[in-house]
Amino acid sequence: MAPPPVVTGISPKEGPPGTLVTVRGEFLGTGPLDLIGLTICGCDCQLSAEWKSSKKILARSGPGKGRGDIIVTTRSGGRGTSTVQFRGYHETIGPMKESAVWVEEAPLQTLVWGRRSLSPTSYQQEDPLGLSVEGNDKKFPEDDLHELFPEGSGDLASEQFIAGWFLLEHHHVTTFDDLKAGLAFLRRKVEGQKEGQLSFLKANVGSVMDQLDTLTTLKDKFEQDIKENGSDPTAKVEKAIQESMQEANKLFEEVLARRDRADATRNALGVLHRFKFLFSLPVNIDRNIRKGDYDVVINDYARAKNLFGDTEVAIFKKVLAEVEQRMSNLQEVLRGKLQDMPTTLDEQKKIIRNLVNMEVPGDPAWDAIQCHSKYLSQRLNECRDEHIAAEDSGKSSKGSQQNTPLSGKMNKGASQDTVSSVPQRVLFVEELAEIISDRFPDLWKLGQAYFTGELHVKVESNRDAEFKRMILAGIEHFCGLLRASILPHTLDRMSVQRQIYGSWPTHGMEAVGPWLPHCLRYVRAAYSALIRLDLPGDALDIIAMFIFDLRLHCTSTLFQQATEHVKSLHKKETWKVEFDSVHGGISELPAQFEAKVQEVVQLVRESVLLGEHREKPLLANPTAQRELNALVQSLLLSFTQALETLAFSNEAMQDDSPSLAVSQLIGSPAVYRGVDKDISGPAWEQRLLTTLSNCHYTARVILPRLSELFTRNGYPSPTLPIATAQSALTALDKRILEVYLEQKSDPLVGTIEPSMYLGRFDWDTPRKSTDISPYVKEIIANMNGVHAEVHRVSPGLVTRVLSQIVETVAEELSRLMSCVTRFSVHGNQQARADIRLVQETLRHFTTPVAQTFFAEALEAIPSLTSTEDQQVVEDVLNKARAHMRLQLLCFTDTKHVEGSTQGI
Known part of the structure; x- marks a missing residue:
């Protein structure tokens, strides 16, 4: 229970009836429905009350006068109290004052009988004392007047007029002498109004006499009428009325007879109209069947059965028999439409509902499901046969000629040659996926409507298992057809399935590879459409298994195509290094x-x-x-x-x-290699x-x-x-x-011995050594050529290539030196200078094996004991170093080459 309402403030504090009052306080209600009462100065203001909050209410004051409390009543707190009061008063409203109500603007009567004011401004009466009030700027407090005269009023026209109120309100500052003068003025005014009555009669004596004559004439006429007709003339009037009624009935007897005949005719026509529905029903049935309004036909038939089903009239029975024949024909038509595919799901449901309403024997809903399933299987097989025939004939089906695969991704997976047309197997996958996406949902939804009772048929107990087998068979058939077209290797061990799902030509699979991702997207789209149907997990698993195999085969095909492409990259080599x-x-x-x-x-x-x-x-x-x-x-x-x-x-x-x-x-x-001028590269x-x-x-x-x-x-x-x-x-x-070394080292080494003994040279020569032998220069020049060739292509291979060739050269020099039987002093000097220059030039590419061969070659040459002989060797080497400086710089390391170049 909430606390009672308390009113602590009000604005404004006074006003005439209809004043908008703002009431403030505490516990003024929890809502508009909680406020059940509001009185202001004893007047009920509940109808105009508008609840704003628990602390504020807006209302309009009633017709109450004087001071009074503001009482708020709520359901939760009951009747409340008020700590403030509101004063209501009535205003005198004249023609010049705005008002919310209608004000009669006719002039009021004055105190004297028959006298009227000359204009509406008489509402604004002048001071009756004839005194001026211009100096009364400061008015007497109105609250004090209410306290002095609780039941009075200062309005001259009010019944509660009190002269004291009037004098305090208008003349509280007027002197006593002025008040006496005003009293004398009021007395003269009243005496003047009394004298005005007699003058009024004198001015209108003619009209008064005419009125008296009229009243006398009226009295004479009334007395004469009583003498002629008596004191009660109503009897004659009653007799005249009765005679008039009799004459009137005579006049309308024929009209009433005609009305009775019209009523009888109208009733007969009503009966005929009722029977007209039955007689025109066969024609209406034929017309509505042609229009396809089967619901109207069934409703009319049901209505006729209700009206005339138990009739014993022969003509009615004959018409009903004709109607029954037409309804039997309609049943056959609807059954034919139910078997006629393709048909939309809504159309099938409508036909099933019509057959159920006609109470045909059998189960039309289950027949529709079986028909839909057979049509779906037949449509899949027709699609397969159509595309197999098109592939056998080498023609593209349905004008689906395209230059590239159907997406950017397919372009990536395409082969090197431009795809000129879409393979029939790909078109088959597209169409098969579209058939399943469009037709299979209708079959599933029709089955769900059948088992949920939407079709209003009685469901047999074993139908749910049969429907599930039907769904699984359709999904298996769909996946089997896809496997036979793009994954035939998954059916190799199932020859029976290959016969069921069709035999595609063996030459068409090579063109399908680039389109496998495209096929995968179509199958996935169909799979997504079936997932949204909330199919059994067994059915979805069949498609999921096929998609997994297709993904695996797609991966294998794409990688194999990429492998073949990479294998043929040697054909694209331009040797642009x-x-x-x-x-x-x-x-x-x-x-x-x-x-x-x-x-x-x-x-x-x-x-x-x-x-x-x-x-x-x-x-x-x-x-x-x-x-x-x-x-x-x-x-x-x-x-x-x-x-x-x-x-x-x-x-x-x-x-x-x-x-x-x-x-x-x-x-x-x-x-190093002779090149034909016609060969490029x-x-x-x-x-x-x-x-x-x-x-x-x-x-x-x-x-x-x-x-x-x-x-x-x-x-x-x-x-x-x-x-x-x-x-x-x-x-x-x-x-x-190895092949490159063989091509380079064998010719190079093979020329050393012929070049060494060119001109029948002999190491037991008496000729003094003055320069390096020509064969050494040739070795260095050949090595320089190999170095340049390798360095030009790949500097990193120089060491690997030259180190192997240096080993071969060192081995050959070791063999040739060991085969010499006799060295003269000059031959000894020449051989030692040659070997040392080759060893020194190729030192950066000399391996331990090559170093051993160079050591063996030097050991095969007799030692020089004479200082002069050794100096000869040094002179020959210095001369060779000076003359072959550029050739020797090619075999130095990078730092040495840079330093030598700077020196040059």
Whole structure:
């Protein structure tokens, strides 16, 4: 129970009826419904009250006069109290004052009978004492007047007029002498009004006499009428009225008779109208059937059965028999429409509802479900047969000629050649997915409406299991047709299924590869549409299994296509070498290989690896992981095969003419490979060097980046495929280096001995040594040529190549020196100077093995004991160093070369 309301403030504190009053206080109610009473000065103001809050209420005052309390009553607190009062008063409203009510503007009567004021301004009466009130600026307090005269008023027209109120209100500052003068004025005015009555009668004596004559004439007429008709003339009037009624009835007898006949006719027509519905019902049924308004036909039939079903009238029975025949024909029409496919779901439900309302025998709803299922299976088979026939004839179906796959992603997965038309298998997948997405939901929704009671048919107990088998069979048939078209290898061990799902030509699968991601997107779209239907998990698992196999096959196909593309990269080699400060000369082939791998990795990730709703993660399957690793390894190894083909193919080896002896002394040109003028591109040895550099760059740079690429895109760790690819590149690197060394070292070493003994030279010569032998200069020049060729392609390979050739040269020099039987002093000096110059020139590329061979060659030469002989050797070496300075600088290290160049 809440505290009672308390009114503590009011604004304004006084006013006439209808004043808008703001009431303030405490506990004035919890809401508009809680406020049940409000009185101001004893008047009920509940109707005009407007609740604002528990502390504020707006209302309009009533017709109460005087001071009074403001009492608020609430449901929760009851009747309240007030600490303030409101004073109500009535205003005299004249024609010039604004008012919310109508004011009669007619002039009021004055105190004298018959006298009226001359204008409406008489409402604003002048002072009756005839005194001026201009000096009464300060009015007498109105509250004091109410206290002095509680029941009085200062209004001259009021019944409660009190002269004291009037004098205090208007003349409280007037002197007593003025008041006496005003009293004398009031007396004279009253006497003057009394004299005015007699003067009024004198002025209107003619009118008064006319009125008296009229009253006398009226009295005479009344007395004469009594003499003639008596004191009671109503009897004659009653008799006349009765005679008039009789005459009136005679006049309307014929009219009433005609009315009765019209009523009878109207009743007959009403009955005929009622029967007209039955007689016109057959025609109406035919017309509404042609219009397709089957609901109207059924309603009319039900109405006729209710009205005339139990009739014994023969004509009615005949008409009803004709109606029954037409309704039987309508049942056959509706059954035919139910079997006529395709039909929308709403149309099927409408036909089923009509058949149920007609109470046809059987179960039309289940018949519709079976018909829909058969139509779906038939439509799938027709689609298959149509596209198989189109593929057999080599014609594109439905004009679906396109130049590229249907999306940017498909462009990435396309083969090298431009796709000229969409394969029939791809068109088949598209159409099959659209058929399932469009037709299968209607079958499922029709079945759900059947089992939920929406179709208002009685459901047999075994129908739910049969419907589930029907759904599973449709999904299996859909997936089987897809497998037969784009995954025939999954049906190889199921020959019966291959017969059921159709036999596609064997030559069409090679064109489907680039379109597999596109097919996957269509199947996924159909799968998403079926997921939204809330199908059983068994049905969805069938499609999920097919999608998993398709994703796996799509991955395998895309990687295989990429592998074949990488294998054929050797055909795109332009031998345009770009030099890198770290890795030397590199062609565009490694970058093309990396770009292709990135492309296929991204494509497979976006279209295959990223599973959608209710799809199993592809990489969670161990078999899929193993197959993916094998595909990645095959892709990486394919680049090694491309490099190997590039280096050792018969076409590459036959580009150049046979090798010539690398010697100018024995009459052959100083070239390393003769090149035909008609053959473009670098020589085979330079190609070998470029391929060798590509192998090194791929192993050191490309493969680590590809490993990071696979990891970043969510693939399994490619540790084994990367290691296998690096091992294959290492083996290829060794083979290419061996072939290149064989091509360079064998001709170079083979010319040493003929050049050494050119001109029948003998080490037991008596000729004094003055310069280095020509064969040594030739060795240095040949080595310089090899150095330049390798350095031009890949500076990093210089040490590897020259160290092997230096070993061969050192071994040959050791063999030739050991074969000399006798050295003269001059021959000894010449041989020692030759060996030392070769050893000194190639010291930066001399391996321990080569150093051993150089030591053996020097040991085979007898020692020089004479200082003069040794000085001869030094002189020959110094002379050679001076004359061959530029050639020797090529074999120094970088720092030495820079210092020597600066010295030059």
